[in-house]
Amino acid sequence: MGVPSTALFTDHYELTMLQAALAAGTAERRSVFEVFTRRLPPGRRYGVVAGTGRVLDAVENFRFDEQVLTFLGERRIVDRPTLDWLADYHFGGDIWGYPEGEVYFPGSPLLRVEGTFAECVLLETVILSILNHDSAIAAAASRMASAAGDRPLIEMGARRTHELGAVAASRAAYIGGFASTSDLAAGFRYDIPTVGTAAHAFTLLHDSETDAFRAQVDSLGRGTTLLVDTYDVAEAVRRAVEVAGPELGAVRIDSGDLLLVAHRVRQQLDEMGATGTRITVTSDLDEYAIASLAAAPVDAYGVGTQLVTGSGQPTASMVYKLVARAAATDPEAPLVPVAKRATGGKTSIGGRKWAARRLDADGVAEAEVVGTGPVPDSLADRQLLVQLVKGGAVVAREPLDMARARHAAARANLPLSATQLSRGEPVLPTEYV
Structure with missing residues (x-):
């Protein structure tokens, strides 16, 4: 064809x-x-x-x-x-x-x-x-990359735009400074690194949060990223480290006051010996929100809607x-x-x-x-x-x-x-x- x-x-x-x-x-x-x-x-x-x-x-x-x-x-x-x-x-x-x-x-x-x-x-x-x-899209991505500094950005807006537009947006975001995408079509077509682990639905599927974390770690390894805001963040962080140990790759926070929650999670991780566990934040970020988190103990950002719509x-x-x-x-x-x-x-x-x-x-x-x-x-x-x-x-x-x-x-x-x-x-x- x-x-x-x-x-x-x-x-x-x-x-x-x-x-x-x-x-x-x-x-x-x-x-x-x-x-x-x-x-x-x-x-x-x-x-x-x-x-x-x-x-x-x-x-x-x-x-x-x-x-x-x-x-x-x-x-x-x-x-x-x-x-x-x-x-x-x-x-x-x-x-x-x-x-x-x-x-x-x-x-x-x-x-x-x-x-x-x-x-x-x-x-x-x-x-x-x-x-x-x-x-x-590239201009918005560039502004976000400037605000993020050395912290990597993940493009994750495929579900917020046209399916073909999402692929083009991933490509443009990569040019503008994003490090990876969640969109597999973009990865396939343009060889952009792809990432992803689990959504809240995966946690809700299981009888307990601990069961969900254990299933993910057993499948993807201790270096995976566990989503910790389905129920109670502090309790989820405790369970995440108990399941994966201090080798846990990262935790993701997708709601709440990201600045405050990130500081609390970083302190909790350090106290539990997971000093190398990274913190990724998502939740309707744009360049202004990213800039406001510059002093927060955040290691990576995931951006969706605001990126694929050109941040306004x-x-x-x-x-x-x-x-x-x-x-x-x-x-x-x-x-x-x-x-x-x-x-x-x-x-x-x-x-x-x-x-x-x-x-x-x-x-x-x-x-x-x-x-x-x-x-x-x-x-x-x-x-x-x-x-x-x-x-x-x-x-x-x-x-x-x-x-x-x-x-x-x-x-x-x-x-x-x-x-x-x-x-x-x-x-x-x-x-x-």
């Missing part, structure tokens, strides 16, 4: 634009589209590029097979000449973009898609749906705009900058853009520089866009761990104020030259 087509992950008007452009003779004009955001979500100091690898897969599989063409024809969405054109569709242009895991700011040209108008316009919706979702910002508000097009269908015709000039904050800047990050004397990022002319010599080695697709072929696939490491490095290169959770402006200004 072949890889499913992504061609219908698009909007109706992409195809009607194509039909009209084919009829007008403008469909083959060389064009440049760019993905950018005009502003960051409130309170965010930087954005995180995530979903690039999924975009490359989607572009590669954007084909109109017989079943898709039949659907379009029966619904009379486009005419016969357009269906014939779509039957041979394969993106043959070039794509440049910020590498996955990189940070971005308002106006950053995150992705640049070049080719004919016809082949580029069809990709708008699928590219935006991936980048907007994944980048929003489920989209990155990216747009896909035509910024240049050829003066004629001749492949050698010069590119003409174009831009929307409407009022209401939805203007854009025309021209094929480059981007670079300027550093201060200490090597810390101080500005995002975006331009359409020659790149200044001082910024030549600081350019951000890399080629992802050349002549329709993907040229920049990479392991997910590379994107994860890139993000950690990019975030570390930002001013310290980037990690502040209070509302504020983007940590770097965007300068246009």
Whole structure:
């Protein structure tokens, strides 16, 4: 069975634009589209590029097979000449973009898609749906990872979102700094470490909490994590150590005043000789709750709902705009900058853009520089866009761990104020030259 087509992950008007452009003779004009955001979500100091690898897969599989063409024809969405054109569709242009895991700011040209108008316009919706979702999740994950410091984070939000969205969210969270996921589909598809032990239902299944703990330890070993807040936490901790001994791997707390309970549990564990037993906390955590637990004796955090919903910002508000097009269908015709000039904050800047990050004397990022002319010599080695697709072929696939490491490095290169959770402006200004 072949890889499913992504061609219908698009909007109706992409195809009607194509039909009209084919009829007008403008469909083959060389064009440049760019993905950018005009502003960051409130309170965010930087954005995180995530979903690039999924975009490359989607572009590669954007084909109109017989079943898709039949659907379009029966619904009379486009005419016969357009269906014939779509039957041979394969993106043959070039794509440049910020590498996955990189940070971005308002106006950053995150992705640049070049080719004919016809082949580029069809990709708008699928590219935006991936980048907007994944980048929003990665940004939330990054903020949570900053708040957590060296303590590992577990992604566990699969049951709080769409089943396929959960897999993408796990991938984005891993890029943003999470260490593992509870979602097995994400582990299978993207080789993300998976973890999990037992829920309250397992304790309630047994005749006593001691029986439940003993069954889990017998099955998973003394290094397992026992859930201790089904009934009475202090009594559960006592039983957990009695069953597993001081070699007990960890206890998990999923309710209550986590700061207070964590201190009490740590003291109880130490008094019972389980000084190496770790404490994991869950229960509707977000970056603010994680930051509030910085002084608590907590060893790991599990995050679900707030992560997979972008911690209140489920989209990155990216747009896909035509910024240049050829003066004629001749492949050698010069590119003409174009831009929307409407009022209401939805203007854009025309021209094929480059981007670079300027550093201060200490090597810390101080500005995002975006331009359409020659790149200044001082910024030549600081350019951000890399080629992802050349002549329709993907040229920049990479392991997910590379994107994860890139993000950690990019975030570390930002001013310290980037990690502040209070509302504020983007940590770097965007300068246009």
